[in-house]
Amino acid sequence: MTNDxxxxxxxxxxxxxxxxxxxxxxxxxxxxxxxxxxGALLDDAGADLNFDREPPEFYKLLLDLAPxxxxxx
Amino acid sequence: xxxxxPSNPADATLTAVRDAVxxxxxxxxxxxxxxxxxxxxxxxxVNAIAGLxxxxxxxxxxxxxxxxAAGKTAGVLHGVPLxxxxxxxxxxxxxECGSKLxxxxxxxxxxxxxxxxxxxxxxxxxxxxxxxFAYGVTGHNDxxxxxxxxxxxxxxxxxxxxxxGASVAARANFAALGSDTGGSIxxxxxxxxxxxxxxxxxxxxxxxxxxxxxxxxxxxxxxRTVADNALMLSVLAGHDPDDASSARIAVPDYLAGLExxxxxxxxxxxxxxxxxxxxxxxxxxxxxxxxxFKAAGAVIVDIPMPASIRFTxxxxxxxxxxxxxxxHQKWLQTRANDYCRQTIGRLAGGLLTPATRYLQAxxxxxxxxxxxxELVFRRVDILLTxxxxxxxxxxxxxxxGARPEAAEVLAGIGHCSRPVNFLGLPGLSLPAGFTQxxxxxxxxxxxxxxxxALLYQAGCAYERETDWPSRAPDMAWMEPAA
Numbered sequence: 298m299t300n301d302x303x304x305x306x307x308x309x310x311x312x313x314x315x316x317x318x319x320x321x322x323x324x325x326x327x328x329x330x331x332x333x334x335x336g337a338l339l340d341d342a343g344a345d346l347n348f349d350r351e352p353p354e355f356y357k358l359l360l361d362l363a364p365x366x367x368x369x370x
Numbered sequence: 371x372x373x374x375x376p377s378n379p380a381d382a383t384l385t386a387v388r389d390a391v392x393x394x395x396x397x398x399x400x401x402x403x404x405x406x407x408x409x410x411x412x413x414x415x416v417n418a419i420a421g422l423x424x425x426x427x428x429x430x431x432x433x434x435x436x437x438x439a440a441g442k443t444a445g446v447l448h449g450v451p452l453x454x455x456x457x458x459x460x461x462x463x464x465x466e467c468g469s470k471l472x473x474x475x476x477x478x479x480x481x482x483x484x485x486x487x488x489x490x491x492x493x494x495x496x497x498x499x500x501x502x503f504a505y506g507v508t509g510h511n512d513x514x515x516x517x518x519x520x521x522x523x524x525x526x527x528x529x530x531x532x533x534x535g536a537s538v539a540a541r542a543n544f545a546a547l548g549s550d551t552g553g554s555i556x557x558x559x560x561x562x563x564x565x566x567x568x569x570x571x572x573x574x575x576x577x578x579x580x581x582x583x584x585x586x587x588x589x590x591x592x593x594r595t596v597a598d599n600a601l602m603l604s605v606l607a608g609h610d611p612d613d614a615s616s617a618r619i620a621v622p623d624y625l626a627g628l629e630x631x632x633x634x635x636x637x638x639x640x641x642x643x644x645x646x647x648x649x650x651x652x653x654x655x656x657x658x659x660x661x662x663f664k665a666a667g668a669v670i671v672d673i674p675m676p677a678s679i680r681f682t683x684x685x686x687x688x689x690x691x692x693x694x695x696x697x698h699q700k701w702l703q704t705r706a707n708d709y710c711r712q713t714i715g716r717l718a719g720g721l722l723t724p725a726t727r728y729l730q731a732x733x734x735x736x737x738x739x740x741x742x743x744e745l746v747f748r749r750v751d752i753l754l755t756x757x758x759x760x761x762x763x764x765x766x767x768x769x770x771g772a773r774p775e776a777a778e779v780l781a782g783i784g785h786c787s788r789p790v791n792f793l794g795l796p797g798l799s800l801p802a803g804f805t806q807x808x809x810x811x812x813x814x815x816x817x818x819x820x821x822x823a824l825l826y827q828a829g830c831a832y833e834r835e836t837d838w839p840s841r842a843p844d845m846a847w848m849e850p851a852a
Contacts, residue, residue, distance in 0.1 A: 316702075318706070319703075320718045324711070325719045338681065338685070341681065358739055358740060362819045368619060
């Protein structure tokens, strides 16, 4: 079990030893917003095991959905 | 309906002034002088100006007039003065990106977007203020000072293309380049009452544009009218060999469909998410807009949103913060105190993201886009949403540094913009009347990938019925000139 102090220490260590930065934790804005942590956000959003997809598939889907008269053969 | 050309050329639309210069009704020099005067007065009054180039502007305008006088073929924006967000690189001029860290920075390359505007004959007369490193939705900037809203200087312009939105609204600029990573074109357009296009990922070159988030950054125009916006994108769109991420896909004629109307067009109304937490005033303006589309013959269809849409605001923030932190890591280590308060807080947050979770967030884009397309674009041609879900807030109410509770307001500002960035889709922000405070209300049209042309067609039909772009701020709050 952790408490806020443990979390702060862990974050401080992450920033200093892994990221090489020495920034006040109090000024940092959580990019996943609100009280939800990044892991919970991704799990809830459906991040899953994807062994059968190529990394650029998002861009391929954009082209697949484009008006057909714009896409080249 | 033929447009009457105004006595002050700065009051004309981009399309009208382009035609007037081309037909020699007015000279490029006259137009440039008029815009320079407006930038000096109104542009400075709203703190939109990062750099002004009157001598170069006049020289370019005289050269443009000579070309026309000689009867030579001219580009589609020949002799038209424009000013752009201070993040598009041009050798010989600084590009300071709204930051102390970029003070005096001299770029070595010409941005792909400016190159196309140059080739079209446009004249680049000024650099415009912005959120520091294009990171912020309000327009706050402790370093350059805040850009203020021409309709009421106590209110935000929206960000990050704050100077772009304010200068176009103030009739000090015909059109401006902006960038949109989480709403940075559409939100200033919404707050300032102008038209802003966030293009499909890859539609416009990002070469030589300051990066914030490589996965989400887009470049696009802010203008007074839909036709002006379509004209700008006609120049900007297309593959750029210098930008490997720009799409190799044909560019349609964005002007061709502007008069086609919306009769029979299937317009989707989201029954959830985009209409959550709307203020009553904004809800009413949105209902008014629906009525306009319905009266113009559009087929209105209620569309359920995928449950996953509620994650996209946070996922967009996560990707921006993480990619931004990677870009800024060295300065975060060595010059953290030179950042503005809001910028350092957001960028440093990105240092906390585990790489595995960041990659999962990127991977979700494909899944969520497929879900969205299945639910929305199988049934309708475009989606109509509110843009800013609240009346344009004040600068004080959105100052996170001074008021921690303002963070909730900021999250709400991007509620309708960020899903469009996450999904990589085009989104057009349009003025939609006014709220009781006298500031603009706004709507957004969202389309299929690379179907910006249909958004312009629908936007033009809406604009024709409402004529909101003819309203301009009187700026009576400006102090009289000495």
